[in-house]
Amino acid sequence: MNKIRAGVIGVGLMGRLYGRLLKELPQAELTAVFDVDAELAARVGTELGAKACASVEDLLNQVDAVFVCSPDRAHLEPVLAAAAAGKHVFVEKPLATRSEEGLQMVEAADKAGIVFMVGHVLRFDPRYIHARNAVAEGDVGEVVHMFARRNTYIDQGRHYASWTTVPWFLGIHDIDVLMWICGSPIVSVYARGARKLLAAKGADDSVLAVLTFANGAIAGLEVSFVLPLVQGNRQSPLLEVVGSEGMIHVMPYLRGITIHKADGLVEPDPLYNMGPVMHGQIAGVYKEETVHFLRCIQEGITPAVTGRDALLAVTVVEALERSLASGREEKVVAITS
Ligand SMILES: NC(=O)c1ccc[n+]([C@@H]2O[C@H](COP(=O)([O-])OP(=O)(O)OC[C@H]3O[C@@H](n4cnc5c(N)ncnc54)[C@H](O)[C@@H]3O)[C@@H](O)[C@H]2O)c1
Missing domain, CATH: 3.30.360.10 (Dihydrodipicolinate Reductase; domain 2)
Incomplete structure (x- = not known):
């Protein structure tokens, strides 16, 4: 099976963690990262061997799936752009801080027929x-x-x-x-x-x-x-x-x-865990969550945490x-x- 080409938007604490997980997991390939802080994106891109993109649109051209890890109030735009481009989306919790925006994302994901999962890691x-x-x-x-x-x-x-x-x-x-x-x-x-x-x-x-x-x-x-x-x-x-x-x-x-x-x-x-802990690789709940999202894409199944749950x-x-x-x-x- 082909590797899922994945990108990360927002490479702070969580984005960098998912970037590292995607680099380690055999079913995925970390191809691109984007952050409004271009210097940070360049640094994380070099560290993880991914292209640091100049825009969300540029990133979306390089991926099958995207991890949205920007601050809570900056989830809407990248999620809508990814859904419009037909890319699968994992977005960190909270889905949104306004339910109207959350509903917009859920409806866009439904319309696009993508896998849409929210990071309720518990x-x-x-x-x-x-x-x-x-x-x-x-x-x-x-x-x-x-x-x-x-x-x-x-x-x-x-x-x-x-x-x-x-x-x-x-x-x-x-x-x-x-x-x-x-x-x-x-x-x-x-x-x-x-x-x-x-x-x-x-x-x-x-x-x-x-x-x-x-x-x-x-x-x-x-x-x-x-x-x-x-x-x-x-x-x-x-x-x-x-x-x-x-x-x-x-x-x-x-x-x-x-x-x-x-x-x-x-x-x-x-x-x-936020770092490599088990024989050189990250283990724990964030890995389980990422593996589950990738499996939903590969097998066409509904995620354990849907957009409507998160809403x-x-x-x-x-x-x-x-x-x-x-x-x-x-x-x-x-x-x-
Ligand atoms: N599931 C968990 O356990 C967990 C833990 C921490 C944070 N979070 C969530 O993850 C998300 C990110 O949190 P974090 O801790 O990584 O924050 P952070 O402050 O460490 O990183 C956020 C990054 O997003 C970038 N950014 C800001 N605006 C952006 C935009 N419009 N587009 C792209 N990038 C942008 C910033 O430059 C920064 O690098 C938040 O939604 C937060 O609530 C979840």
């Missing part, structure tokens, strides 16, 4: 997959309530608060999997934010929200951009599901390894942001063609 984390399967198989009975947490360090928070918010950047991951695991959409959101360390950027440090599902279940969500950079401090993502007949604890913060070095403690993450999560974060602004519980407003 759906490729084996622990979250086990949780979903356990609920679907009735192992914990009826879901009563859930709790999800995701947080990152203040240096990351400072970088990302310049173009996104903590619910859009981190919360949307858990909002997507909570609905996937519960098997029911979120219908309303009540959220509160604390604004101290990132106040100068006009951003919330941390947000807590109560989510209500159509089937009557509820969930608590805690997301933060401001974990202090102190020795031994770790990110503490988790998921708990309380059901009528059982419980699930997902504990990704227990990484399973600690390395005590002379200059400090290190806890490598075995699944969310649903966008409408929930919109309601969450409205709740932060209004101080009231806000209903999720569905958007359909």
Whole structure:
């Protein structure tokens, strides 16, 4: 089978990671990269052996599939251009930060008949997959309530608060999997934010929200951009599901390894790797996600995360942001063609 010629738009943290994965995977060939920062594109192109293109149009001429890894508010144009050119699209989460734009992308992908997948990577984390399967198989009975947490360090928070918010950047991951695991959409959101360390950027440090599902279940969500950079401090993502007949604890913060070095403690993450870790190649959830997208193209199957799944999560974060602004519980407003 011919290799899938792939390109990456936006070669920051995530774009460079997918570029490296595409270079390593035998079923793909990284042919082109593009970034508004032409110097960065040239550097990453040289590093990964791909052409640094001067425009999105130029890139689209060299590929069968594209990975859109530009900032959240810069997904629409490249996705629409790729769909119009009949190229398959993987776009990072959140699909969009306005549901109207998300719907435009979903409709363009439908019309073009391309494979369209969104990077909700928790759906490729084996622990979250086990949780979903356990609920679907009735192992914990009826879901009563859930709790999800995701947080990152203040240096990351400072970088990302310049173009996104903590619910859009981190919360949307858990909002997507909570609905996937519960098997029911979120219908309303009540959220509160604390604004101290990132106040100068006009951003919330941390947000807590109560989510209500159509089937009557509820969930608590805690997301933060401001974990202090102190020795031994770790990110503490988790998921708990309380059901009528059982419980699930997902504990990704227990990484399973600690390395005590002379200059400090290190806890490598075995699944969310950003570098070569297994005999010289990147392993983990981002590899699984990329392999799945390529398989969908080769076998003509529907991705595990569709554009419409991702659009649903966008409408929930919109309601969450409205709740932060209004101080009231806000209903999720569905958007359909
Ligand atoms: N799935 C995950 O775990 C995960 C983690 C981090 C970020 N993300 C998402 O991935 C996307 C990229 O985030 P990142 O962390 O790589 O950000 P980043 O800031 O490291 O990189 C973004 C890159 O996009 C470039 N860019 C800006 N505007 C552009 C445009 N219009 N066209 C092309 N390139 C443009 C920038 O120059 C930069 O190099 C975002 O949507 C983000 O929310 C997902």
